[in-house]
Amino acid sequence: MQIPAPFDYVRASSVDNALALLDRHGAESRVVAGGHSLLPMMKLRLARPDWLIDINDLFELDYLLIDGQTLRIGAMTRHTTLLESDDVQRLFPIITDAERVIADPIVRNRGTIGGSLCQADPAEDLSTVCHVLEAVAVVRGPAGERMLSMADFHRGPYETAVAQNELLIEVRVPIRAGSSSAYEKVERRVGDWAVAAAGASVTLDSAGAISQVAVGLTAVGLEQNVTEVEAVLVGQTPTEELFTEAGRLASLACDPLADQRGPIDYKRHLADELTRRVLRAACRRAAASASEITI
């Protein structure tokens, strides 16, 4: 049994109550959602909050709904809910792809999208997914709500724009016609964090050319999307040569570290390889869904 340092615990009854509690208990208080990042760190005594504010009763933040051209995901939505949603699979297969390889069922049953994005672990998968999907984070604090692009929300490893007295409330993902997406990860074992991963989203126009594209990488030291690929791909009809070029750019754009998961050149190679794979899959899926619609 690994034992955290002493702490106090309180259950929040509503979003406002949680915000009030954060305000009252100050800098050394933390909210706990699924607890699958925070509790392990506490057990290793790497995190030592004085107060733990449990937000698991905030069922009002556990939802998935399609609102016009937006998929709205409540911050307390569990990984499992995302994994099992048909709407998500249809609209954003990148989320389903990613969820399939995030941890294991036990972690997925508790872990939340809010916790994942706020934890901002460099090997965390949903941050990449949200960058690629150009999602918007809805953050609420004492001064009201803020809407942040992922670029503004996600500041770097373990760092987001969410202040100590704020909560991430919702993630909004724009739905685009003619688009699809994919995610692929290399892990040493099922349930392990990524050695490297890549995600891509593409939109094909009626002629089958790429009208929009985003590529993101996980665990290789690149927090934002690989913006270099846009210039190369937009306006082009997808081909292996283009994917190869995109892969090359991705491997140049990343900045991995050597660790037990692998050396730098391997991770750069994966950035390349996986970028090609996810672009290929996303284009194939986008083309397939386009042909379905025309039928």
Add this chain to the structure above:
Amino acid sequence: MTILEDRPSNPAAGDHDRPIGHGRMQRKEDPRFVRGKGHYVDDIVLPGMLHGAILRAPVAHARLVSIDTTEALAHPKVLAVITGTDLQALGLAWAPTLSMDVQAVLVTDKVRFQGQEVAFVVAEDRYAARDALELIQVEYDVLPPVVDARKAMDADAPVIRDDLEGRTDNHIFDWEAGNKAETDAVFASADVVVTQEIVYPRVHPAPMETCGAVADFDPIDGRLTLYETTQAPHAHRTLFAMVSGIPEHKIRVVSPDIGGGFGNKVGIYPGYILAVVGSIVTGKPVKWVEDRSENLMSTSFARDYIMQGEIAATRDGKILALRTNVLADHGAFNATAQPTKYPAGFFHIFTGSYDLQAAHCTVTGVYTNKAPGGVAYACSFRVTEAVYLVERMVDILARKLEMDPAELRLKNFIKPEQFPYPNKTGWEYDSGDYEPTMRLSMKMAGYDELRREQKEKRERGELMGIGISFFTETVGAGPRKDMDILGLGMADGAELRIHPTGKAVVRISVQSQGQGHETTFAQIVAEEIGIPPEDIDVVHGDTDQTPFGLGTYGSRSTPVSGAAVALVARKVREKARFIAAAMLETRPEDLEWEKGRWFVKGDPSIGKTMAEIAMGAHGTVALPEGIDGNLDAEVTYDPPNLTFPFGAYICVVDVDPGTGHVKVRRFIAVDDCGTRINPMIIEGQIHGGLTDGVGMALMEFIEFDAEGNCLGGSFMDYLIPTAMEVPDWETGFTVTPSPHHPIGAKGVGESATVGSPPAVVNAVVDALAPFGVVHMDMPCTPARVWEAMQGRTRPPV
């Protein structure tokens, strides 16, 4: 899953699920485990029990400058803080290891590995004990560590064991087996010689239950009851008596349900001793249970062998000789557990399953600033390393000769008529018939078809590999004349009592950590005396309740205690004959045995069942001269030789050429463990061991950085396989009984762990053949496989 149907070993039993004797039956212990009613050390709660926690060293090598425990002692819930200085006063700062070395219980002079025990806190609850660790102030003077075993013997290497008189280096032992001159001569004249450095990296058994103890010292009558996660309760009792001065009859060691051992729970860890000291100091029971990181960082690891392998052969594939020099990293204390004569365990069975002209090995053990251990993880005393070496070398030779690895093996097997087979390093293999086992595995795999598929795939650039491993184990230690641990001979006792109503209790000296002793040993008795296994209680794990014996490890339970149990049952059966004769008013020699019953020769209608005889024994029948009024017996079994189980494993992998990711697609395991007592339990042991093997081959590795920091201290970093990494196991079997074992059984607990890693690695290397890869060391993680594909294989250490 493919399971070839077993020959019903007991057709008379009729009901396949409930054999009266050997056969497939569900485990008697499972109802309590599947209902969560197992009772482990951590489930033990005694009145007034206190809790201990260990402060561990944050660095690998450092002089201890000072410890200040004032603040910790001031914690309102803390009752005691014990340091090395306190233990020194009691003469307990150092304890003997199982390898004639000593190990610090708590640091007095110098920290020698990261995670080493520095102080012990006893508090009212576990939380307070843990919190108080942070209140102990320790000052260290950090020293340069020895991390790389290859540099341990350098002239300028820091001397780790300056506690030992006259130590000027980090050398522990040199050991050799076989004949060097003969071997060198064969090598000198051989057509083909291949050489390869092969590293078996440091891994950890990582049992589901970590180590722990509850010590209860009664200050009034001086009695110590020690509940421990131990695989060897009797040996521990004796050693505790020798070290602590508490007389042996006042010590009771209880090993309750154990959540996996794999050799991790053979040694005596400082935590056990500290729990005892804590109980003596406070006068209350003290529980200490380590957490996962403590288990991974400080308890017995496995392997860590750097092996220079050489194999000599004729051009047409007759293997002539093998030789190897091994550098063994034993960590900071030599605390390996193996028979005293054999500091490298049974590594010298590295000649494998092949008929060689000569063989020679040397093993050099060195100290490094790492956790002690080395013999663990179902290794059969280092047969894992031996099998890995020979099975990799044979594959490398096959590549060199451009021969199919199956064909090369078939060509070189020891022939059935050569058994008992004396190998070139001093073993006498009891029995074997290797070719049918190999052929069965090939048939089950569809070997030729797999090779065809591989050829097609290679043409398309796909990477598929087929790996073979044929292993011979040596288990069941061992004959007392050759084998002891700290002077305790490796024999096992067993006691059997038949109660008046014909129900029985068998008391055994070995202890189960998941092997199913409560079922298997009841079945052995049932087979011999015809009482159903359900009616036979198996008592184990409590030194007050069971006869002396050395414990469960090295796959020795069935070969040694299983033999003891069969013999004690036969003794009871023979005694029953005399009592039955008295009851039937006939002569014992006029009676004939059928399972469960003695009857009059020529008139089967007149006889007595075991239950009737038991009642008679305890009743009023006039008993013959020399037969006392019970149906009990006891024996101590000293095995005449070890047993030599073997098996043929075939692994099929697919490697993703873009990422280096290895997927084990199929695994065929044909085992020959002699007589099969409960095939279901055997399969369970095989499934577990194969999973271990896939884990070691693909992911498991305790790595250290240059400062000696352990990088494998949690399950985030030390990966063990899940159901997703393993295929549906395809198991089969052949039966070649051991000629010297009373029921012909050879033991199977470690076969799969021993035999499977080379099959997986051979498959990975085979898949990478198009890249010119001849060898790669474990673990075959995606990154390491990719590096191999780039022509940059590198040893893990």
